[in-house]
Amino acid sequence: MTGLKQQGKPERTNRATPKAASSSKPYALEMTASAEAVYQDLYRKCKEAEERGDLTSCHYTTFRMVQDTIKNVIQVNPLDKKYALAGDLSNIFRVKKGRMRICWIAASRGRTIVVLFISETLRKEGDINDPYRVFASMVMSGQFDNIFGRLGVRIPHKQSPFEIQ
Numbered sequence: 001m002t003g004l005k006q007q008g009k010p011e012r013t014n015r016a017t018p019k020a021a022s023s024s025k026p027y028a029l030e031m032t033a034s035a036e037a038v039y040q041d042l043y044r045k046c047k048e049a050e051e052r053g054d055l056t057s058c059h060y061t062t063f064r065m066v067q068d069t070i071k072n073v074i075q076v077n078p079l080d081k082k083y084a085l086a087g088d089l090s091n092i093f094r095v096k097k098g099r100m101r102i103c104w105i106a107a108s109r110g111r112t113i114v115v116l117f118i119s120e121t122l123r124k125e126g127d128i129n130d131p132y133r134v135f136a137s138m139v140m141s142g143q144f145d146n147i148f149g150r151l152g153v154r155i156p157h158k159q160s161p162f163e164i165q
Contacts, residue, residue, distance in 0.1 A: 031115040038118040078106035088156040101131045109153040
């Protein structure tokens with residue numbers, strides 16, 4: 001009974017305040033050129049499958065999975081610690097969908113998410129094309145340093161990509 005004072009209990013108030021409402025502003029979503037290229041390629045293959053009427057195609061389901069993950073996981077709570085990587089990459093987040101990986105950084109101050117990487121290859125630990133190995137090499141090479149700086153996110157300490165856990 002919001003707003004009504006019950007005997008012996010304090011009045012309950014609506015917890016939504018103008019400050020809380022402004023913090024619910026959606027995050028802006030950006031992608032690096034490489035993530036955008038993978039996303040566009042997945043989209044193109046999905047549309048081709050759709051035009052053929054093949055809604056069970058792996059291309060169709062993969063794109064829908066990536067699209068759904070970005071919209072309903074990453075954009076909903078981009079700073080959720082359960083998606084954080086460990087060690088020097090702890091300021092980077094990743095979500096696993098099957099054997100696909102999507103990695104991003106986010107800044108609460110500017111309410112911005114940048115998808116840094118969408119894996120093109122499926123994960124196979126130890127493989128030279130393992131998405132984590134490829135992504136870690138990109139990060140450690142400094143490829144994303146300007147994005148980290150723009151968002152005010154700590155730039156990971158540079159080390160050999162072979163030392164990353």
